[in-house]
Amino acid sequence: MSATGERRERDRAHRHQLIITAARDLAETEGWDAVTTRRLAERVEYSQPVLYSHFDGKDAIVGAVALAGFDDLATHLRHARQSAPDRPLRALCRAYLGFATERPALYQAMFILPTDLKFASTETPxxxxxxxxxxxxCFRPDNERRELFAEVLWSALHGIAVLSDSGRIPLSGQEQRLxxxxxRLADTTPPMQAPT
Amino acid sequence: MSATGERRERDRAHRHQLIITAARDLAETEGWDAVTTRRLAERVEYSQPVLYSHFDGKDAIVGAVALAGFDDLATHLRHARQSAPDRPLRALCRAYLGFATERPALYQAMFILPTDLKFASTETPxxxxxxxxxxxxCFRPDNERRELFAEVLWSALHGIAVLSDSGRIPLSGQEQRLxxxxxRLADTTPPMQAPT
DNA sequence: ACAGGATGTCTAGCGTTGCTAGAATGCGGC
DNA sequence: GCCGCATTCTAGCAACGCTAGACATCCTGT
Incomplete structure (x- = not known):
């Protein structure tokens, strides 16, 4: 491959990223309804068809934004967890809800809008x-069901995030819910399985 | 009011309901994307503008479907709870997840699609x-925080329902998650507030 | 019974959406 | 310098939610 070809490839990758960040910014300032292919093309200062040379369609662009969002979320959660070694679970939960409320558009792309991302499979990004x-x-390594715990915890947090964001439960009791x-979900105490 | 006027009013109410059920049926068989004003008008055998004489717009139609869905859900949950007096909480949770998976389109209208319904306020339907x-x-009357318990339980179930419906968590472990x-969320055992 | 008015319904169309075909442009290699 | 290929743009399609104005229908008052 020639040197100029490499440069063109770099430019292309750069523009690829430009589209993603432009879509995210536009969504975060004006909501996803405002993210149309025309407005997005105008933002990146190219015509519409250019978008389709980078992505299969609008959904794929949203998916790319979501994928980048998962990187953000992962580091956000990790920092929170590590900065409070004594209570990692609480710190992570608080950070998760904070992420969802502070970046609602990004959160929507990740969890609500239709996307082609493959979850919980071998091809999970x-x-x-x-x-x-x-x-x-957040759960002890000797907990054999920690994956299950994680799924339920994640689900519960997601439920709280989305129901409060859409006004279906009031924001006032957020701290108490947390x-x-x-x-209830911590595994810090030993099994102590009550037979009931 | 004249007799014929009453008849016209009845016809109108009948058609109102017809639109709602047509929208629900269409959504349940082909998904909400297929519910366009044109196709819906074709289903009820009227022209498009008739829809707008009954509802403010498409969102209002979705909202009406959602509102009727809450009636369905409430009775569904009540029956489940009453048919298992010994374990009402478990029965209700199972019924909730069953409702969400068996009627995904209706569930979407109620909890995911944009709607004008007012939740958790004085004008809540x-x-x-x-x-x-x-x-x-599902929680004991002497539990002072039962509303809080209910909110968190609902959120967790909603999270599980929506994440598994969209394939973000596998359906396989549903029973164990439940x-x-x-x-964890039952209040059957007395307080036993551990000081931690 | 019949004209006039109000009510209800439809046809036709506007602006916008996601997406695409074919023209026009510009770059690299000989 | 010129040809060929890749890239980009202009222009347009079908479908969307929604609405204005024409048309038809029914009720009412004389």
Missing amino acids: PPLRAAFDEFVS DFLVD | PPLRAAFDEFVS DFLVD
Whole structure:
């Protein structure tokens, strides 16, 4: 491959990223409804068909934004967990809800809008796996069901995030809900399986 | 009011309901993307503008479907709870997840698609309140925080429902997740507040 | 019974959407 | 310098939610 060919490839990759960040910025300032192919093309200062030479369609662009979001989320959760070694679970939960409320558009792309991303399979992109592993890391390695714990914890947090974001539960009791959830889902205490 | 006027009013109410059920059926068989004003008008055998004489717009139609869905959900949950008096919480959770997986389109209208429904306020429609009260009823009346419990339980179930529906967590472990959740969130045991 | 008015319904069309075919442009290699 | 290929743009399609104005229908008052 020639040198100029490499440069063109770099430019192309750069523009690829430009489209993704432009879509994210536009969504975060004006909502995903405002992210049309025309407005997005105008933002990156190219015509519409250029978008389709980089992505299969609008959904694929949203998916790319979501994928990048999982990288953000994973590092966000990791930092929170590591900065509070004594109570990693609580710190992670708080960070998760913070991420969802502070970046609602990005969160929507990741969890609500239709996307082609493959979850929980062999072809799951690494950023998704990394984010999920942050949840798993909140439980003790000797807990054989920590993946299950992580799934339920994640689900509960997602439910709280999305229901409060859409106004279906009030924002006022958020802190108490978080406290309650952490209390109930932590595995810090030994099994103590009550026979009931 | 004249007799014929009453008849016209009845016809109108009948058609109102016809639009709602047509929208729901179309969504349940082909998904909400297929519910366009044109196709819906064709289904009810009227022209498009008729829809707008009954509803403010497409979102309002979705909202009407959602509102009717809350009636369905409330009775569904109540029956499940009453048919298993010994373990109402578990029965309700199972029924909730069953509702979400068996009627995904209706569930989407209720919880995911944009809607004008007012939740958790003084003007909350009775069906919504009734459905939520089913959650509250799973906890003991002397539990001062049963509303909080209900909110978190609902959120967790919603999270599980939506994440598994969109393939973000596998369907395989659903039963175990449900068991785990019920175990952790039940208030059957007395306070036993551990000081930690 | 019949004209006039109000009510209800439809046809036709506007602006916008995601997406694409074919023309026009510009670059690299000989 | 010129040809050939890749890239980019202009222009347009079908479908979307929604609405204005024409048309038809029914009720009412004389």
